[in-house]
Structures are given as C-alpha cells and as structure tokens.
Amino acid sequence: ANRKMNKLELLDETGIVDSDDDFAYEEVDIDDADPEEVDEDEDLESALMRVRQQTAAEQEARQIQPAVGKRPELIDDFIRNFLLKMKMTKTLDSFQTEWYEKATSGQLTPEDVGVVADVYQRNQELDNQIKALRAELDKAKEIAHKARSTWDKFRKERDFHRMNHRRVVQEKSKLVTDLRRLRAHLATYEPTLKGLESKYEVAMKEKAMAKIQSDRLTLRVETLENQLRQATLAAGGARPGATAEPSGQTVTGKGEAAAAEGSKTKVAKGSKGATSAAPPASTLDASLLAFQDRENPYLSLSLEPQRADRYEMRKTYKAHMAAISALALHPKKSVVATASDDSTWKMWSVPGGELILTGEGHKSWVSGIDFHPRAANLATSSGDATVKVWDFAKSKCVATLSDHAQAVWGVAYHDGGDFLASCSMDHTAKLWDLVRSKCRTTLRGHVDSVNAVVFQPFSNNLCTCSGDKTVSLWDARTGLCIQTLYGHLNACNHVAFTLRGDAIASTDADGGVRIWDVRMVQERLQLKAGPHAANKVAFDRSGTILAVASDDHSIKIFSTADGELLNRLEGHEEAVQAVVFDSNAKLLLSSGSDNTFRI
Known part of the structure; x- marks a missing residue:
C-alpha cells in the first residue's frame, strides 16, 4: 500500500496526465508480479472480510428473530x-x-371453506370441551339428586299433612256428631233440670219452714219443762209425801233420748197440753256429736327432728305390676299399704317387706289409700269413681261409695274414725258418714279437678288442693269454705298438714312448694323443687323437715325454717309418686312409677 502511494505521488510530481488516448498499455504477466505484495493485499482483504462477517454475525445475534409461523392451508x-x-x-x-x-x-358455508384445523390442537380443544361437559353433567346430576331428595321430602310431608288433614277432618266430623248428640241429649235433660230446680226450691222452702217449726217446738218444749219443773216443786211443797212416788210418773222418750242423748225432753203424763213429742231423730243428727272440740296432744310436745343427711336407701321392693301412686302407714304397727295402677292394693311389713294382704275389687287404677285411726279398716279411692272400705277382720270390702261422677284421686280419715273425705276429678270433695255409708255433704267451690284432701289433725277442718291453682280450707260441720289460698302458678298436686296442725305444705306441677301459716292465713315460705313436677309432700313428726317426691326420680328434703335443701335422695328409676315418714321419723318410705317402694 505504501508503494502505491509513493507511485501516485511520483506521478503527480512529474505531471503525468491520466488520459486513455495517450496512455500506453503494456501487458504484464502475473507471474512477474511480486509475490510478497500480492500476499500482503490478500491478507488485508481477508482480515477485513472476517471483521465484516463477525460484525454482521453479532448484529444478527443482537436482532430478535421473528417467530416463524406456518400459515394454515384452506x-x-x-x-x-x-x-x-x-x-x-x-x-x-x-x-x-x-x-x-x-x-x-352459495351452497358452501364459511365453515366449509375455512382452514384445515390442526388435528392435535383440535383434539385438545375437543378434550377440554369433553371435560367441561362432564363437569357440567356431574353438577347437573348432583342438582338432580338434591332435587329428587327434596322432592321426596316434600312428597312425604305432603302425604303426612294429607293424612293429618284427613284425621283432623274425621275427628272434626266425629266431634260435630258428638256435639249434636250432646245437644240433643242436653235438650232431653232441660225439662228434668227445670223440674229438679223447682223441686230444689220447694225443698229449700220446706227446709226453712221445718227449721222454723223445729225452733218453735224446741222453745215450746223448754217452756213446758220449766212449767213441769215448777209444778213438781209446787206439788212437793204442798205434799211432802209426794217425793216418794215412783219415777214412772214422768216418761223420757226413748226415741228422743237415743237420738239426742240427754236432751232432757220430758212430758207430764197427765197433762193434756204437753202431748207434743220432741223432734224426730233425723232432725237431730247424731253424727254432729263426732265433731266435738278436742285438744291436739302434739301442741304441747317438742319432738326432735331426724338428721336429714343420714337418710340413705336400704331396701327396694318390687311390689306391683304398675306404678305405685300412694302410700299409707299403719297407725299402730310397722306396716305400710301401697296403692297401684294395677287396680290392687297391698299391705307389707316394714322393714321386712313381707306381703300381708292383697286387695282386689276396683275396676281401674287405685289412686289413694288411708288407714282407719283405730286400724279397724282401710279406705281406697280409684279411677272407677268409687271409694271402697275394706274390713281386715272380714277380709273383704264392706262398703262401696259411688256418688262421685268421675275418677277419685284421694281419701282421708277423720281422727274420730266415723267420717271419710274424698276428692275427685268432678271438681268436688265429699264427706262420707261411714256409720250410714252415705254422703254427708259435698264440698263445692273448685273449678277444676280436686287432687288431694286431708283433715287438719284433731279438728273439724279439712284442706283440699285443686287443678285451679288454689288451696282451700273447709269446715266439715257446715260444708262451707273457710279460706282460699292463692299463689301457685300451676295445678296443685298435693297438700299436707303438720302434726301440730299449724302449717300446710302444698305442691304444684312446676315443682313449686309453698308452706302456709294456718293461723295467719298467709304464705310462710316458698321452696323451689322444680323444674319437674312435685307429686307428693310429707312433714316429719317435728314439722321442721319436709320431703318432696319429684318427677325427676328424686326425693328432695328441705328445712321448713329457712328453705334450705338438706338432702337429695336418688335411686328411683322413674318418677317418685309418693313419700311418707314413719311415726318415729327414723324411716322414710317412697314409691314411684318404677313399680317399687323403697326404704
């Protein structure tokens, strides 16, 4: 390259003009050229070529190559x-x-003239579609299954409601028929009721007239007695020897003496104006003599209460084939009587548990039982609307009292032994004269079933409790209600007196227990034995311990002083129906729906 530059400069200096016309060309052989010069030129060109190639390769590497896509064919x-x-x-x-x-x-659609689909891509798309369709199918099946179950449920409910509707329609038609029949039956009784009302009014008038006449005759008899006494004294003063005359000159009416027992009705034999007799025996009811004032021997006694925490279950006896609804203790011996829903009553020795007697005769469940105060007999009440009196000496039923219209819930003897009280579902309580075996009086006033009755110890009062949520005190002599105690929020199940007779305990279906002061006629204490129903209640002999039989299979023992829960006795497998303390307060007996009584 340097040599070429030198040659160009030399040509410029010499003034040689480049002209094709004057230039003389001469042929030079390649072989005559300098080999070193040729090699140097070729090396330069090859180096430049290599540099250019490397630069182009780097540029191509830097540039992003476009994606090569295959255009689909039609x-x-x-x-x-x-x-x-x-x-x-x-x-x-x-x-x-x-x-x-x-x-x-125009017979070809756009799909017909489209591109040829990629087989693999198409297969993938079809596979995805198949999966999506299968998922939708599964969801549809699940929805259909749920819809079917819902439909089955609705169909069952429809059938159930249809059946209930038919039953209700049948019951409605039956009730309508019964209502019509009862209306017709009532229409037939209306004339009878009117006749009875008129007879009742006439009888009441006659009774009032008879009472007036009786009072008048009594006054007349007293006047005649005084006149006779004065005449006798006057005759004795005139003739002293007259005192030696036999007493047969004056006669005491045997009938009147037997009925009135010492009424001192005397009539002069020769007196014409004194021939009127005393009132008949029926007007001077001899049973009034049973209701005399008498003293309660427990008022002056101070009895120690039993330790409530010492009570524990000792023995269990399966006494009946059904629930045992009532218990009664013998007044003199260690014997307990049980009344059951299997229509029987039984007597057992305590605590041995030996069966002594079994009584059968009621046509329905036996609900109540009580011993005679002198232990001569026993009375039971039943769902067959009767009260039966059983004599131990004769070993049979000696009286059946059937004046109640519906089931009888309980019985209670008066401490005199001649009278028996019963309570019934017919909203009444009755007082029975056992000497005559007939109803003496009917206690009316409750507006619902009378569930329990008990006499106040050594008095003429009795107490009842009812499903109308009230407790009532009655005078047995007049048959009138003395006082009604309000406070229970549900039906009253049972009522009990202390031996002193100064307090009453009552229970209700909510488990509430209330203690009432008889003298103050007000609530003394309120106990909570719920939420289950409290079926029966019993005081111990001291009156400071109260046992409650509950529907929750337990017996709860409370203190009547402050209402504290002293003990909870468990052991019954079902509801406890009755509870009672023995006379010594050493034993507590209970019975329940599990067909057993426990000590």
Missing part, C-alpha cells in the same frame, strides 16, 4: 395439494369443477 388447497401429490388429476378436475359450482351458487 380446505380446498389442502385437497388440491393432496390430489396433485398423489397424481390424481382426473379426480382433481372433477373436484375443482364441483367446488367452484357450489362456491358460486
């Missing part, structure tokens, strides 16, 4: 290429002719 091009490849020219001509005819006539 369907008709694909078929043409395939036929050309297979050299099926005749088929190709036929295809092209028919294809263009259909294309020009």
Whole structure:
C-alpha cells in the first residue's frame, strides 16, 4: 500500500496526465508480479472480510428473530395439494369443477371453506370441551339428586299433612256428631233440670219452714219443762209425801233420748197440753256429736327432728305390676299399704317387706289409700269413681261409695274414725258418714279437678288442693269454705298438714312448694323443687323437715325454717309418686312409677 502511494505521488510530481488516448498499455504477466505484495493485499482483504462477517454475525445475534409461523392451508388447497401429490388429476378436475359450482351458487358455508384445523390442537380443544361437559353433567346430576331428595321430602310431608288433614277432618266430623248428640241429649235433660230446680226450691222452702217449726217446738218444749219443773216443786211443797212416788210418773222418750242423748225432753203424763213429742231423730243428727272440740296432744310436745343427711336407701321392693301412686302407714304397727295402677292394693311389713294382704275389687287404677285411726279398716279411692272400705277382720270390702261422677284421686280419715273425705276429678270433695255409708255433704267451690284432701289433725277442718291453682280450707260441720289460698302458678298436686296442725305444705306441677301459716292465713315460705313436677309432700313428726317426691326420680328434703335443701335422695328409676315418714321419723318410705317402694 505504501508503494502505491509513493507511485501516485511520483506521478503527480512529474505531471503525468491520466488520459486513455495517450496512455500506453503494456501487458504484464502475473507471474512477474511480486509475490510478497500480492500476499500482503490478500491478507488485508481477508482480515477485513472476517471483521465484516463477525460484525454482521453479532448484529444478527443482537436482532430478535421473528417467530416463524406456518400459515394454515384452506380446505380446498389442502385437497388440491393432496390430489396433485398423489397424481390424481382426473379426480382433481372433477373436484375443482364441483367446488367452484357450489362456491358460486352459495351452497358452501364459511365453515366449509375455512382452514384445515390442526388435528392435535383440535383434539385438545375437543378434550377440554369433553371435560367441561362432564363437569357440567356431574353438577347437573348432583342438582338432580338434591332435587329428587327434596322432592321426596316434600312428597312425604305432603302425604303426612294429607293424612293429618284427613284425621283432623274425621275427628272434626266425629266431634260435630258428638256435639249434636250432646245437644240433643242436653235438650232431653232441660225439662228434668227445670223440674229438679223447682223441686230444689220447694225443698229449700220446706227446709226453712221445718227449721222454723223445729225452733218453735224446741222453745215450746223448754217452756213446758220449766212449767213441769215448777209444778213438781209446787206439788212437793204442798205434799211432802209426794217425793216418794215412783219415777214412772214422768216418761223420757226413748226415741228422743237415743237420738239426742240427754236432751232432757220430758212430758207430764197427765197433762193434756204437753202431748207434743220432741223432734224426730233425723232432725237431730247424731253424727254432729263426732265433731266435738278436742285438744291436739302434739301442741304441747317438742319432738326432735331426724338428721336429714343420714337418710340413705336400704331396701327396694318390687311390689306391683304398675306404678305405685300412694302410700299409707299403719297407725299402730310397722306396716305400710301401697296403692297401684294395677287396680290392687297391698299391705307389707316394714322393714321386712313381707306381703300381708292383697286387695282386689276396683275396676281401674287405685289412686289413694288411708288407714282407719283405730286400724279397724282401710279406705281406697280409684279411677272407677268409687271409694271402697275394706274390713281386715272380714277380709273383704264392706262398703262401696259411688256418688262421685268421675275418677277419685284421694281419701282421708277423720281422727274420730266415723267420717271419710274424698276428692275427685268432678271438681268436688265429699264427706262420707261411714256409720250410714252415705254422703254427708259435698264440698263445692273448685273449678277444676280436686287432687288431694286431708283433715287438719284433731279438728273439724279439712284442706283440699285443686287443678285451679288454689288451696282451700273447709269446715266439715257446715260444708262451707273457710279460706282460699292463692299463689301457685300451676295445678296443685298435693297438700299436707303438720302434726301440730299449724302449717300446710302444698305442691304444684312446676315443682313449686309453698308452706302456709294456718293461723295467719298467709304464705310462710316458698321452696323451689322444680323444674319437674312435685307429686307428693310429707312433714316429719317435728314439722321442721319436709320431703318432696319429684318427677325427676328424686326425693328432695328441705328445712321448713329457712328453705334450705338438706338432702337429695336418688335411686328411683322413674318418677317418685309418693313419700311418707314413719311415726318415729327414723324411716322414710317412697314409691314411684318404677313399680317399687323403697326404704
């Protein structure tokens, strides 16, 4: 390169003009050229070429190559290429002719002239569609299954409600029929009721007149007695020897003496104006003598209460085939009587548990039982609306009292032994004269079932409790209600007196227990033995301990001083129906719906 530059400079200096016309060309052989000069030029060019190639390669590496995509073929091009490849020219001509005819006539849709789909891609798309359709199918099946279960549920509910509707319609028609029958039956009784009302009014008038006449006759008899006494004294003063006359000159009416027992009705034998007799025996009721004032021996006694925490279950006896609803202790011996829903009553020795007697005769469950105060007999009440009196000496039922209209819940003897009280579902309590075996009086006032009755110890008062949530005190002599105690919020189940007779305990279906002061006629204490029903209640002999039989299979023992829960006795498998303390307060007996009584 340097040599060439030198030659150019030399030509410029010499003034040689470059002209094609005057220039003399001479042929130079390649072989005569300098080999070193040729090699140097070739090395330079090859180096430049290599540099250019490297630069171009780097630029190509830096540049992002565009993605090469295959343009999909049309369907008709694909078929043409395939036929050309297979050299099926005749088929190709036929295809092209028919294809263009259909294309020009518009028989081909855009889907028909579209591109040829990629088989793998198409398979993938179809697979995805299949999966999506299967998922939708599963969801549809699940929804259908739920809909079917819901439909089955609705169908069952529809059938249930339809059946209930039919039953209600049948019951309604039956009730309508019964109502019509009762109305017709009532219409037949209306004349009878009117006749009875008129007879009752006439009887009351006659009773009032008879009472007035009786008072008048009594006054007349007293006047005659005084006159006779004065005449006798006057005759004795005139004739002293008259005192030696036999007493047969004066006669005491045997009938009147037997009925009135010492009424001192005397009539002079020769007196014409004194021939009127005393009132008949029926008007001077001898049973009034049983209701005399008497002293309660427990008022002056101070009895020690039993330790409530020492009570524990010692023995269990399966006494009946059904629930035992009532217990009664013998007043003199260690014997207990049980009344059961299997229509029987039984007597057992305590604590041996030996069966002594079994009584059968009631047609329904036996609800109440009580011993005679002198232990001569025993009375039971039943769901067959009767009260039966059983004699131990004769070993049979000696009286059946059936004046109640519905089931009888309980019985209680008066401490005199001649009277028996009973309570019934017919909203009444009755007082029975056992000497005459008839109802002496009916206590009316409750507006619901009378569930329990008990006499106040050594008095003429008795107490009842009712489903109308009230407790009532009655005078047995007049049959009138003395006082009604309010406070219970549900039906009263049982009522009990202390031995002193100064307090009453009552229970209700909510488990509430209330203690009432008889003298103050007000609530003394309120106990909560719920939420289950409290069925029976019993005081111990001291009156300071109270046992409550509950529906929750337990017996709760409370202090009547402050209402503290002293003990809870558990052991019964079902509801406890009755509880009672023995006379010594050493034993506590209970019975329940599990067919057992426990000590």
